[in-house]
Amino acid sequence: xxxxxxxxxxxxxxxxxxxxxxxxxxxxxxxxxxxxxxxxxxxxxxxxxxxxxxxxxxxxxxxxxxxxxxxxxxxxxxxxxxxxxxxxxxxxxxxxxxxxxxxxxxxxxxxxxxxxxxxxxxxxxxxxxxxxxxxxxxxxxxxxxxxxxxxxxxxxxxxxxxxxxxxxxxxxxxxxxxxxxxxxxxxxxxxxxxxxxxxxxxxxxxxxxxxxxxxxxxxxxxxxxxxxxxxxxxxxxxxxxxxxxxxxxxxxxxxxxxxxxxxxx
Amino acid sequence: xxxxxxxxxxxxxxxxxxxxxxxxxxxxxxxxxxxxxxxxxxxxxxxxxxxxxxxxxxxxxxxxxxxxxxxxxxxxxxxxxxxxxxxxxxxxxxxxxxxxxxxxxxxxxxxxxxxxxxxxxxxxxxxxxxxxxxxxxxxxxxxxxxxxxxxxxxxxxxxxxxxxxxxxxxxxxxxxxxxxxxxxxxxxxxxxxxxxxxxxxxxxxxxxxxxxxxxxxxxxxxxxxxxxxxxxxxxxxxxxxxxxxxxxxxxxxxxxxxxxxxxxxxxxxxxxxxxxxxxxxxxxxxxxxxxxxxxxxxxxxxxxxxxxxxxxxxxxxxxxxxxxxxxxxxxxxxxxxxxxxxxxxxxxxxxxxxxxxxxxxxxxxxxxxxxxxxxxxxxxxxxxxxxxxxxxxxxxxxxxxxxxxxxxxxxxxxxxxxxxxxxxxxxxxxxxxxxxxxxxxxxxxxxxxxx
Numbered sequence: 001x002x003x004x005x006x007x008x009x010x011x012x013x014x015x016x017x018x019x020x021x022x023x024x025x026x027x028x029x030x031x032x033x034x035x036x037x038x039x040x041x042x043x044x045x046x047x048x049x050x051x052x053x054x055x056x057x058x059x060x061x062x063x064x065x066x067x068x069x070x071x072x073x074x075x076x077x078x079x080x081x082x083x084x085x086x087x088x089x090x091x092x093x094x095x096x097x098x099x100x101x102x103x104x105x106x107x108x109x110x111x112x113x114x115x116x117x118x119x120x121x122x123x124x125x126x127x128x129x130x131x132x133x134x135x136x137x138x139x140x141x142x143x144x145x146x147x148x149x150x151x152x153x154x155x156x157x158x159x160x161x162x163x164x165x166x167x168x169x170x171x172x173x174x175x176x177x178x179x180x181x182x183x184x185x186x187x188x189x190x191x192x193x194x195x196x197x198x199x200x201x202x203x204x205x206x207x208x209x210x211x212x213x214x215x216x217x218x219x220x221x222x223x224x225x226x227x228x229x230x231x232x233x234x235x236x237x238x239x240x241x242x243x244x245x246x247x248x249x250x251x252x253x254x255x256x257x258x259x260x261x262x263x264x265x
Numbered sequence: 266x267x268x269x270x271x272x273x274x275x276x277x278x279x280x281x282x283x284x285x286x287x288x289x290x291x292x293x294x295x296x297x298x299x300x301x302x303x304x305x306x307x308x309x310x311x312x313x314x315x316x317x318x319x320x321x322x323x324x325x326x327x328x329x330x331x332x333x334x335x336x337x338x339x340x341x342x343x344x345x346x347x348x349x350x351x352x353x354x355x356x357x358x359x360x361x362x363x364x365x366x367x368x369x370x371x372x373x374x375x376x377x378x379x380x381x382x383x384x385x386x387x388x389x390x391x392x393x394x395x396x397x398x399x400x401x402x403x404x405x406x407x408x409x410x411x412x413x414x415x416x417x418x419x420x421x422x423x424x425x426x427x428x429x430x431x432x433x434x435x436x437x438x439x440x441x442x443x444x445x446x447x448x449x450x451x452x453x454x455x456x457x458x459x460x461x462x463x464x465x466x467x468x469x470x471x472x473x474x475x476x477x478x479x480x481x482x483x484x485x486x487x488x489x490x491x492x493x494x495x496x497x498x499x500x501x502x503x504x505x506x507x508x509x510x511x512x513x514x515x516x517x518x519x520x521x522x523x524x525x526x527x528x529x530x531x532x533x534x535x536x537x538x539x540x541x542x543x544x545x546x547x548x549x550x551x552x553x554x555x556x557x558x559x560x561x562x563x564x565x566x567x568x569x570x571x572x573x574x575x576x577x578x579x580x581x582x583x584x585x586x587x588x589x590x591x592x593x594x595x596x597x598x599x600x601x602x603x604x605x606x607x608x609x610x611x612x613x614x615x616x617x618x619x620x621x622x623x624x625x626x627x628x629x630x631x632x633x634x635x636x637x638x639x640x641x642x643x644x645x646x647x648x649x650x651x652x653x654x655x656x657x658x659x660x661x662x663x664x665x666x667x668x669x670x671x672x673x674x675x676x677x678x679x680x681x682x683x684x685x686x687x688x689x690x691x692x693x694x695x696x697x698x699x700x701x702x703x704x705x706x707x708x709x710x711x712x713x714x715x716x
Contacts, residue, residue, distance in 0.1 A: 031362045035535010038363070042528035049521030053514050061510045062500070063292035065492055065621060108450045115455030116438075116445065130551065147551055157457045157550035188551060193435040193570065193588050194456070195428055198553045210555030211428060212571045213653060213663050226664055228570060230577040230587050258435035259577060259586025260445050 007052045014044020113262070117255050119150075119159040121236060126151040127163060127185070127246040137181060137240040140165045143202040147188060150248065158256060160188040160196065161236050163246070166205060170219040178237040183246060185236040186222045189257035190214055192229035207233065231259070289512035293519075294495040298385045303519055305378035307526040308371045309477065315368040316470060322358055324350035325420065325466035327459035336543055344422075344547035347462050351421040351542055367534035372414045374530060376562040379407045387606075387636055389623035391494045393616070397607040399487045404603050406480050409473050411562050416469040418540060418560055422462055425540075427548025429559055430461060432570070436592035441585050457550050494623040499713070503621045556653045568649030569595050572671050599643075630690035638682030645674045 017040030024034045078086075126134045127148040140146055142165045150159050168182040179185070186207070190197050195211035206225070207216040214229030216222045222233040234252040241247045255263050276282045293299070326346035332339050334349070335356045354361040383403065386392050392400035415433075419426040434456045437448035453460025492506050501507045509515045533539075545554050559567050569591035578585040602609075610632070611617050626633040648655070649670045656663040707713050 025359065028359065031360075031366075032535050034360055034363050035366075035531050035533075039528045039532035039535065042524045042531055046521045046524030046528055049517045049524065053509075053516075053518035053521060056514045056517065057509060060295075060500070060507045061290075061292050063290065063492070063506045065504050065506065105450070109453040109458070109460070110449055110455070111446055112438075112449045112455035113445050149551075155549065155551060158455075160551045192575075193432045193592075195431060196551050196553045198555065210553050210653070211432065211557060213667065214575070224575050226575075227667075228573050228575050228587050228591075230575045258438055258588065259584050260438045261441050261443075261583055261585075262445075263584055263586075264579065264582035 007048045007055070010044050010048035010051060012044070014041050014048065017041030017044055113260075115158065116257070116260060116263070118251055119256060120153045120156055121150050121159055121161075121248045121251045123248060123250045125248045126241075127161075127238065127248065128154065130154060135163065135246050136244050137183060137246055138244075140183070142166065142182070145200040147196075148185065148246075158189060161185050162188045162197065162200075162207065164200065164207075164218060166218055170205070172221050175235065175237075177239075178235055178249075180238065180240050183238055183240075184218060185238050185246075185248075186216075186218070186233040187236070187252060187256040188233075190229060191224070191231040191233060191256075192227070192258060194258045197233065288489070289510070291489060291511045292493075292506045292508045293511065293515045294493050294506060294508040296496060298389075299493065300522065301378055301382040301385055303522055304526055305375060305382055306481065307523040308375035308378055308530070309481065310523065311371040311527050311530055312368060312375060313474065315364050315371060316474075318364050319354065319368055320470055322350060322354040322361060323347070323420065323466075325463045327422065327462045339543060339546070342547065345462070347420060347422040348542070348547045351423075355543070363531075363534050366537075366539050367530050369418070369539045370533040370537070371530050372417060373539075373561060374526075376407070376410045376414055379403070379410055380562070383407060384636075384640075388626045388633060389494065389496075390620065390629060390632065391623050392607040393620040394607075394611065395491055395619055396487075396494070399484055399491075400607050401604060402480050402484050402487070404600065406477055406484070408600060409477050409480070413469055413473040413477070414560055414562055416465040416473070419465055420462060420469060421540075421542045422548050423542035424545040424548050424552060424554045425542075425557055427550075428553055428557055429563075431456065431550070432588075432592075435586075436588045439586040439589035440593055441583075441589070444589075492621070494621055496625065497622045501622075556651070556657075558651055558654070561647075564650035565643045565646040566592065566596060566650075568646035568652070568670075571652055572646065572649045572667065572674060574671075627689040627692040630686050630693060633689045634682040634686035637685035638678040641678040641681035642674065645670060645677050649674075 017037050020037035021034070021041055023029070024037055076083075128134050128151045129146055129148060132151075132154055134151065135146065135148065140163055144165065146163045148161050148163045149156050153159055162185065164184050164186070166179075166182045166184050168179070171179055171182070171184065188196050188198075190209040190211065192209065192212055192214045195209050197207045197209045197214075197216065199208040199210055200206075201208060205218045207218060207222070208214070209216075209227070209229070212228050214227035215225050216229070216233050217225045222235060224230060224232065234254050234256050236252055237249045238246055239249045272282065324346045328346050329343050330346055330349060332342050332344050332349055332352070334340070334352055336352055339352065351365075354365055356362070386400065386403070415429070419430050434448050434452055437451055438444045440447055449455070451464075452458045453464065493508070495501050495506055495508070497503075498507075509518065546552070558564070570588060573587065573591040575587065576590075577587050624632075649667070652666050652670060653663060655661075656666040659666070
């Protein structure tokens with residue numbers, strides 16, 4: 001009997017892997033087993049081929065480079081003037097076509113500017129949590145934070161806000177009426193790249209965006225104190241209605257979320 | 266034999282046997298670094314094969330449904346059909362998880378191999394005349410690979426990738442003057458839009474792969490036409506190529522390589538979990554996962570967004586928002602510089618000659634130094650993409666880590682470039698010293714050298 005060659009042994013290993021693959025299909029084995037069997041089947045074939053290639057090689061082959069030679073161009077029987085007017089006409093027609101295509105292109109998506117400039121918050125709307133429950137003043141204690149939405153707009157990406165109970169003495173006196181009893185509500189959309197500002201550090205009273213680590217100081221107008229954000233989180237003016245529910249007294253005073261060209265207009 | 270009969274049959278009808286024979290005689294250099302491009306190509310083939318399988322199960326639809334499936338932890342949770350079909354693919358389709366993980370691993374290896382191939386071309390000067398066109402085509406494929414990778418991992422509509430899309434929207438929005446229109450057109454209106462998943466799907470499985478396929482064909486055609494570069498050596502000159510002929514040696518070796526690449530990806534897919542979307546949960550605009558890192562090839566952009574200080578430009582009610590600088594300007598400059606490099610180098614060095622011999626990095630210390638310096642810059646950005654993980658691992662404040670990385674971003678490239686320059690120019694000088702070498706002719710007509 002002939003001694004088994006490395007190539008033959010390798011292909012045999014590959015075949016064994018293939019049989020393992022069939023078995024794992026029938027026996028419904030785990031992803032791990034399936035992956036290893038597939039890898040063995042492929043490795044067997046791959047190694048066999050590479051070893052075979054090595055055995056084939058008998059010295060380096062050499063190939064010479066050649067310079068490229070091209071046929072001379074065909075002379076065009078068109079005058080310069082005719083060519084210019086042809087090109088001008090073609091350019092005009094193509095230009096008109098491209099401009100005409102702007103219509104269908106516009107249907108790809110409406111200008112989002114109106115949606116960027118205002119949110120669904122309106123005066124008198126109750127604040128609800130992500131389960132839709134309205135929130136009573138005093139329900140949220142100092143040091144905790146709740147994600148709130150306008151009633152009827154749960155999950156609204158641009159209207160989402162954070163209700164944090166803070167010490168009223170730390171609040172901006174100019175906006176004294178905006179956060180009754182220290183019920184501070186700020187936009188949850190980061191002013192940097194729009195991620196939800198999801199982390200609250202109660203000790204330092206800071207909000208941190210987990211995406212790019214912009215940090216906002218709640219004792220100082222939610223102004224950015226670290227990271228790439230350049231603007232404070234807009235504050236939502238809220239009040240307590242006569243039944244004790246927290247309600248908005250209007251929309252955010254400025255566009256929420258990341259910046260855009262004419263945000264200030 | 267059946268093959269020769271088929272060959273005769275085709276020859277008598279179409280001809281062209283001599284072309285085939287010439288192609289089979291093509292010589293491929295044996296240096297290991299020439300494998301990198303092949304690894305990229307074979308990863309692409311694995312991507313196409315596994316990707317086609319995935320399309321049979323994935324549903325690119327943002328419609329919200331309530332999950333009732335075999336993954337109990339998410340039962341009763343509202344999610345998009347896209348996310349639900351990815352769960353089903355992972356848990357209820359035999360072999361589905363393996364193919365999905367193989368696809369994702371292949372994407373990571375694909376971009377890595379393209380990148381490594383680019384580095385090889387850069388540091389050996391293989392982009393010089395006459396190969397500038399292939400440099401431009403290769404770079405375009407790198408760009409498309411990154412775009413398609415991002416589009417691909419955004420498709421499952423999970424919490425991690427959804428947050429990535431939110432950031433992408435903000436970056437589009439940040440472009441001066443046309444930004445909001447651009448974001449609206451790309452995403453299908455205001456954020457969040459149900460349009461984006463089906464759109465990314467069309468891009469991901471049709472437009473971009475076809476573009477890559479076409480560019481890859483042209484890339485290879487040019488390679489055959491212009492022939493490979495090679496390192497100089499005994500018998501290896503600017504006017505020839507020494508190596509293995511396509512048939513049969515190289516064919517066997519390269520097909521073997523394809524199987525080995527596929528085997529490696531299968532092993533990774535089986536044993537190394539990747540993108541476990543069921544742990545992230547479905548996307549919800551008010552939720553976010555932390556820490557959140559994108560796939561590796563987006564790491565430099567992520568890091569740039571994190572390191573860029575809190576600046577914005579505002580005047581007359583108009584503004585250029587912060588993400589524009591790291592998110593649009595930096596990649597714009599990066600790829601423009603890469604595209605122009607062969608032409609800039611030729612201009613500055615005044616070298617417009619045809620080059621078929623590859624440089625060794627020590628032959629051009631200044632180029633090596635620039636390359637290493639630039640790599641260090643992007644390396645620091647890449648690390649900065651995980652600054653939160655770094656801070657928690659090292660028990661440092663995120664602020665301290667970020668500030669340090671900001672400083673390192675400018676210091677490291679200078680030091681790395683300087684060290685690279687010193688090392689390579691030192692090596693270059695050593696090589697210039699005369700050496701005693703005995704040359705002898707071997708029995709097959711080649712040459713052997715001995716010091």
